[in-house]
Amino acid sequence: MSEEKKDHMKQDFEPKIVGFLCNWCSYAGADLAGTSRIQYPPNVRIIRVMCSGSVDSMYILRALLEGADGVFVGGCHPGDCHYIDGNYKARRRMVLLENILGTLGLEKERVWLRWISASEGQKFADTMKEMTEAIRKLGPNPIAKHWNL
Amino acid sequence: MTHKLLKIKDNDVLKTTNDFLRHLLSSGKIQALLVPQSTPSKKVVYPVLIADPKKLHADIIAPILPVATATMVSKMTKVQPPSKPVGVVMRSCQIRALIELVKLNQASLTNIVIIGIDCPGTFPTNVYAGFPEKKTPTHFLLETMIKKTDEAEQYLRSACQVCKDPIPTHADIVLGFYGTDIEKEIIVEVHSEIGKDLIKEIPLEDEKEGKNRENAVKEIREEKTKKRIVFLKEKEGIKGIEKVAEFFDKCVNCHNCRQACPICYCKECLFDSAVFDAEAYKFIRRAENKGLFKMPSDALLFQLGRMNHMILSCVECGLCEQACPNNIPLMDVFIPTAENAQKEFDYHPGKDTTEKIPMIVYRENEFLEVGEK
Numbered sequence: 001m002s003e004e005k006k007d008h009m010k011q012d013f014e015p016k017i018v019g020f021l022c023n024w025c026s027y028a029g030a031d032l033a034g035t036s037r038i039q040y041p042p043n044v045r046i047i048r049v050m051c052s053g054s055v056d057s058m059y060i061l062r063a064l065l066e067g068a069d070g071v072f073v074g075g076c077h078p079g080d081c082h083y084i085d086g087n088y089k090a091r092r093r094m095v096l097l098e099n100i101l102g103t104l105g106l107e108k109e110r111v112w113l114r115w116i117s118a119s120e121g122q123k124f125a126d127t128m129k130e131m132t133e134a135i136r137k138l139g140p141n142p143i144a145k146h147w148n149l
Numbered sequence: 150m151t152h153k154l155l156k157i158k159d160n161d162v163l164k165t166t167n168d169f170l171r172h173l174l175s176s177g178k179i180q181a182l183l184v185p186q187s188t189p190s191k192k193v194v195y196p197v198l199i200a201d202p203k204k205l206h207a208d209i210i211a212p213i214l215p216v217a218t219a220t221m222v223s224k225m226t227k228v229q230p231p232s233k234p235v236g237v238v239m240r241s242c243q244i245r246a247l248i249e250l251v252k253l254n255q256a257s258l259t260n261i262v263i264i265g266i267d268c269p270g271t272f273p274t275n276v277y278a279g280f281p282e283k284k285t286p287t288h289f290l291l292e293t294m295i296k297k298t299d300e301a302e303q304y305l306r307s308a309c310q311v312c313k314d315p316i317p318t319h320a321d322i323v324l325g326f327y328g329t330d331i332e333k334e335i336i337v338e339v340h341s342e343i344g345k346d347l348i349k350e351i352p353l354e355d356e357k358e359g360k361n362r363e364n365a366v367k368e369i370r371e372e373k374t375k376k377r378i379v380f381l382k383e384k385e386g387i388k389g390i391e392k393v394a395e396f397f398d399k400c401v402n403c404h405n406c407r408q409a410c411p412i413c414y415c416k417e418c419l420f421d422s423a424v425f426d427a428e429a430y431k432f433i434r435r436a437e438n439k440g441l442f443k444m445p446s447d448a449l450l451f452q453l454g455r456m457n458h459m460i461l462s463c464v465e466c467g468l469c470e471q472a473c474p475n476n477i478p479l480m481d482v483f484i485p486t487a488e489n490a491q492k493e494f495d496y497h498p499g500k501d502t503t504e505k506i507p508m509i510v511y512r513e514n515e516f517l518e519v520g521e522k
Contacts, residue, residue: 106386
């Protein structure tokens with residue numbers, strides 16, 4: 001396939017992103033984006049969780065292995081966690097996951113962690129735009145075509 | 150720390166070490182000893198908890214680690230630790246694992262006296278049980294230690310070949326084979342008050358020069374580090390989904406590795422839970438997603454998931470690899486990932502009970518680039 005054609009394919013490709021949003025901040029932020037009628041790409045499929053600290057690495061891995069092109073985890077800003085320190089723990093867990101994915105060459109760029117508060121509807125929409133474009137640039141998740149995992 | 154020497158009697162290392170251990174047990178200061186001892190078939194050496202000194206016929210040299218000794222200590226101490234001291238003879242990797250289990254609240258060091266042994270490495274259980282040489286594995290290994298050759302290297306488990314540290318740390322008493330002539334004597338290092346008290350009545354000689362031991366320990370650590378660097382370089386190739394999927398291709402999701410792992414202690418493992426049971430339509434939907442669907446499913450998810458859960462505490466004992474029915478060389482992936490992940494958090498599993506496991510603590514001003522951009 002020519003490089004040009006490849007580029008063209010990437011342009012056309014619509015990334016599937018799984019988003020884990022914490023109940024107290026990021027989910028409310030996404031809700032605010034919706035109620036404020038702020039447009040953002042429909043590529044993200046949102047799953048509400050009680051805390052970003054409750055997102056086990058396994059959820060992220062499962063999504064990636066089943067072919068999601070990106071996984072987004074949204075939590076409260078540091079210091080604002082409803083459960084005091086869940087987001088700090090989520091951050092450590094993300095560092096570990098990224099480290100392992102890095103060692104195994106499994107495109108850690110597809111996993112994002114961001115802090116989005118309940119009042120940041122605009123930031124949520126902007127982050128979704130940014131992530132969708134970044135993943136579009138990366139192209140489809142190469143794991144998706146592997147059925148023998 | 151005091152250095153003493155245990156003189157080898159009648160040219161018999163095992164007899165000498167057994168006399169030493171029997172002495173400890175008969176002194177009444179410890180109520181039982183967990184030591185590696187042959188089963189009647191002589192094919193396997195298990196950790197055996199001995200209460201009667203007359204029944205002690207240990208083989209602390211035997212190059213075999215059929216199960217995680219740390220797990221056995223955990224079983225013995227988790228519900229209620231012993232009321233009087235119990236001695237446990239352990240290799241360095243198992244001491245490290247025990248320290249991790251203590252931090253995970255799965256074992257207690259109360260009344261546990263750790264007797265560490267310098268580890269020349271172990272053979273896979275099957276190699277040990279059907280050892281091809283004319284001698285027993287113990288005598289074969291002893292001879293290579295006396296002749297200082299590396300003939301045993303070919304039989305060693307890969308984890309042992311690139312062992313992080315074969316010298317026990319965190320032990321009350323260390324029986325040292327490095328830096329001495331094992332034909333003539335074994336070094337007895339005492340690191341704690343209880344250790345000191347235990348060996349008080351045992352006839353040991355004072356060591357004149359401790360330098361030999363120090364240098365030998367340094368040397369063996371350097372040698373292993375060198376091998377480790379070569380190993381890490383060699384295994385860099387397992388990168389990218391193609392290679393990773395191929396690497397785990399033989400995994401049938403049996404979870405034996407998890408069972409053998411001293412760190413995997415969860416009573417109810419997520420990967421055995423009902424989350425993976427689903428209605429037929431969900432399986433079919435997954436098949437439709439990719440067009441086809443391998444069963445059993447989620448083998449790689451199990452491997453990567455387990456890795457995420459335990460890698461920071463991984464002591465690289467290699468028992469997962471030994472347990473694999475399909476001989477997947479798991480250490481090829483677990484050693485590099487453990488090395489990198491533990492470096493990221495500047496964490497040293499098994500070093501110290503006061504060092505907190507990275508996943509339960511945090512600092513407010515760390516990893517600031519993660520979560521922001």
